[in-house]
Amino acid sequence: KIFGDLLKYGSMWRVGANQTTEVTFFNDVMIGGTEVKAGRYGLFAEVNADEWEFIVHKAIQSWGTANFDNEDVVVKVKAKTEKTPETLEALSMTFVKKDDKNLHLVVGWENTMARLPITMK
Numbered sequence: 001k002i003f004g005d006l007l008k009y010g011s012m013w014r015v016g017a018n019q020t021t022e023v024t025f026f027n028d029v030m031i032g033g034t035e036v037k038a039g040r041y042g043l044f045a046e047v048n049a050d051e052w053e054f055i056v057h058k059a060i061q062s063w064g065t066a067n068f069d070n071e072d073v074v075v076k077v078k079a080k081t082e083k084t085p086e087t088l089e090a091l092s093m094t095f096v097k098k099d100d101k102n103l104h105l106v107v108g109w110e111n112t113m114a115r116l117p118i119t120m121k
Helices: none
Strands: 011-013 021-025 029-031 034-036 039-047 051-057 073-097 102-120
Touching: 029 073, 034 073, 051 102
Parallel strands: none
Antiparallel strands: 011 039, 021 039, 029 034, 029 102, 039 051, 051 073, 073 102
16 A cells, blocks of 8 residues: 555655656746746656645755755646546556647556646746
């Protein structure tokens, strides 16, 4: 059991293992109504049973959450959790295109997934 057990509800997660997961945007994007400039960012999430709060962060060279500092937060976005169509044995992430301007970063593991909406500028 991953969520609620290995990853305790209410805890900060580096959305991966060991080093913080990095996401790179080659163009400016909008996330949660906030402009995010092209560049490299760390991805964190506070996990709860019914929703996660994704956190896009400036500190990409970090090991876990030890270097997490609210000063480096670019944007926080809450996302409802969903049941995965099938059990995911390993942490999985994919971008899903919604239309010409919008996509979701879908993060899933075990039987739970959440979507981070991203709008291309």
